[in-house]
Amino acid sequence: MNNQTFLGAFLAFIGVLGLLVGLITGHFMESPAQTVLYVMPIILGVIMIVIDRIGKKK
Numbered sequence: 001m002n003n004q005t006f007l008g009a010f011l012a013f014i015g016v017l018g019l020l021v022g023l024i025t026g027h028f029m030e031s032p033a034q035t036v037l038y039v040m041p042i043i044l045g046v047i048m049i050v051i052d053r054i055g056k057k058k
Contacts, residue, residue: 012045030057 015038017032022038029035 002056005049008048008052010045011048012042015039015041015043015045034037034053 002009018041019038020036027034028038
């Protein structure tokens with residue numbers, strides 16, 4: 001596993017944990033900015049994994 005893939009997976013995992021905590025505590029939909037901040041780590045982690053996979057194909 002490449003370092004970027006590992007970091008992307010780790011970031012996505014931490015994002016999922018944060019998302020679960022936000023949903024359980026009820027803070028997920030308090031404001032649009034807070035909703036974006038809960039989802040952003042997951043999106044960034046997936047982008048990192050996709051970029052690494054595309055780079056390996058070339």
